[in-house]
Amino acid sequence: MTAPGEPPLKAGRTAHGGSGVDHSGIDHSGREAGQRRQRLTPDQRRGQIFDCAQRLFAQRPYEDVSATDIAAAAGVARGLVNHYFGNKRELYLEVVRLNSTVPEVAVAALPEGTLQERIDAxxxxxxxxxxxxxxxxxxxxxxxxxxxxxxxxxxxxxxxxSVERLMEAMGLAGRATGQEEVRAMMRVYVQLARSGAREWLLRKTLSRAQVHSLLAGTLLVVVRDAAAAI
Amino acid sequence: MTAPGEPPLKAGRTAHGGSGVDHSGIDHSGREAGQRRQRLTPDQRRGQIFDCAQRLFAQRPYEDVSATDIAAAAGVARGLVNHYFGNKRELYLEVVRLNSTVPEVAVAALPEGTLQERIDAxxxxxxxxxxxxxxxxxxxxxxxxxxxxxxxxxxxxxxxxSVERLMEAMGLAGRATGQEEVRAMMRVYVQLARSGAREWLLRKTLSRAQVHSLLAGTLLVVVRDAAAAI
DNA sequence: CAGAATTATTGACAGCGTGTCAATAGCCTG
DNA sequence: CAGGCTATTGACACGCTGTCAATAATTCTG
Structure with a gap:
């Protein structure tokens, strides 16, 4: 497929016309052009395809990425993508799943000081x-x-x-009463935090200090509100 | 198409084979079964198709709604959808556009009182x-x-x-300095408000009073922060 | 009111994308 | 080196999309 000098073409069942296909797709992690195809461990191949998919899905929206694109990027037949991931949706879900978990937090390392200090931290x-x-x-x-x-x-x-970790850090975890309300409020706050971070990192309209102030100030209010609700 | 007793079949250009298609799609706002097809004003037809599309897009995600589904719901040939809206994406964008604008606001009716009062209002x-x-x-x-x-x-x-309206209501509109930062902060807040409202209306985890308190409290902080940034 | 003119509406076509599956070809073991 | 295991391929059937000439439901005109 990627290799240019493939002689036989082996006309399958119906001729289907020449249709000079000219993949100008560059395969990023696949084999070099002209190299013989390589047989990898399932895990390796799976990981390779996954990486390519992740990169492509990060660049353009879901439906603009075809399974053919992913296969081409991996230097692999399209059928293999389905073989390893079932269908395109499942592959996408796996990418989302892996990218949506916020990295580990060292909640235990948070200071034991005032609420204000814990918030800042x-x-x-x-x-x-x-x-x-x-x-x-x-x-x-x-x-x-x-x-x-x-x-x-x-x-x-x-x-x-995220909510769970946040509640732990804020010392709101133990209570039994009103747990659901507190959780909801924290959920709302997490959205705010995400949105604020977006302004800082993606849009670059706010400085880090400004975002920090905004998030810390609102978190204080939310926590007090939550504590009052208990 | 929807009408069962269509005799001629009138083989158009090339026979292409029978392929007994059997749409079991129910048309919601189209003509009754067996009724002769009706020729509407472009505006009417466009509106009808739009309504069907809106309903379908609200039910299942974008790519699960085919243009065929929309056409069937409107009791109309699929080509007509493309005729009126170009392509599926544009139709979808129009639906989103119409549903994403928050209803009119009577900012002028807001009280002239304290910041706290204006926030509450x-x-x-x-x-x-x-x-x-x-x-x-x-x-x-x-x-x-x-x-x-x-x-x-x-x-x-x-x-x-929404941000513009909010800034107007908060009396933050006029200033020239730091306008962009203030706008960004308000943008962040709007996300919070949206998220809070979702907890109230969709998830039903918070009461209206709780959401109100949450939104009012955080808005106060944000406005103060914004004012400080100027 | 009949016939022409207008244009809303249809239906078929070509092309692409997807998932499935038997056939093929690497690699490892005996 | 033969033989088996299985990773990998390639073609097929099918659904969905956008395009466009043909068609038929109106309206206009004499």
Whole structure:
């Protein structure tokens, strides 16, 4: 496919016409042009395809990325993509799943000081990790009307994780009463944090200090509100 | 097509084989079965197709709605959809565009009192209008799949409008310095408001009073932060 | 009111993208 | 080196999209 000098062409069943296909697609991690095809471990191949898919899905929207594109990028037959991931949607879901989990947090390392101090530390940690991982995580929550239930579930799951960590850091975890309300409020706040970080990292309209101030100030209010609700 | 007893079949250009297609699609607003087809005003037909598309897009995600589905729902040939809207994407964009603009606001009617009072009034108005229009507007900002640049632009446009109104209501409109930063902060806040409203109306995890308190409290902080940034 | 003119509406076509599956060809083992 | 295991291929059937000439439902005109 990628190799240019493939002689036989082996006319399958019906001629189907010549149709001079001229893939000008550059395969990023596949084999070199003209090289004989290589047989990899399932894990390796799977990982390779996954990486290519991840890169492509980060560049253009879901439906603009064809399975053919992914296969071409990996230097592989299109059927192999389906073989390893079932269908395109599942592959996409796996990409989303892996990119939607915010990196590990060292909640235990948070200071035991005032609420204000813990808030500052949390926000600092949040912004630090975001600055490190780049904007990959941020792009996820903004899409239009997609509303795919599966994608939504994955994102909600990731959000729940963030909420859990946040509550732990704020010392709101233990209480039994009003747990659901507090969780909801934290969920709302996480959206705010995500949005604020987007202004800082993606749009570059706010400085880090400004975002920090904004997030810390609002978090204080939200936590007080949450505490009052208990 | 929908009419069962269509005799001639009139083989158009090349026979192409029978291929007994059997649409079992129910047309919602189209003509009754067996009725002769009706020729409408372009505006009427366009509106009818638009309505069907809106309903379908609200039910399942973009790519799960085929142009065939829309046409069938309208009781119309598929080609007509393309005739009126160019392609499926444009039709979709028009649906999003119409559903993403938050209803008119009577900013002028806001009281001239304290900041706190104006904030309360704004939040009240915001929640009122949302309660009235139902959750249609809310579903937009949550999907993770789309990431279509055009969709995103439309949503950003709508967001800008909300921000403008909010700044007007908060008395932050006039200043020339730091306008961009203030706008960014308001943008962040609008996301929070949207998210809070979602918890109230869609998830039903928070009461209206709780959301009100949350939004009012955070808005105060944001406005103070914004004012400090000027 | 009949016939012409206008144009809303249809239906078929070509092309692409997807998922499936038998056939093929690398690599490893005996 | 033969033989088996299985990673990998390639073609097929089918659905969806956009285009366009043909058609038929109106309206206009004498």
């Amino acid at each position: 949390s926000v600092t940690w949040f912004l630090d990790t975001l600055a490190a991982t780049g904007g990959t995580w941020l792009g996820l929550g903004s899409g239009g009307m997609g509303r795919d239930p599966d994608v939504e579930r994955i994102l909600i799951e990731a959000e729940n994780l | 704004s939040v009240t108005w915001f929640l009122d209008t949302l309660a009235a229009t139902g959750g249609t507007w809310l579903g937009l900002g949550s999907g993770g799949m789309g990431r279509d640049p055009d969709v995103e632009r439309i949503l950003i446009e709508a967001e800008n409008l």
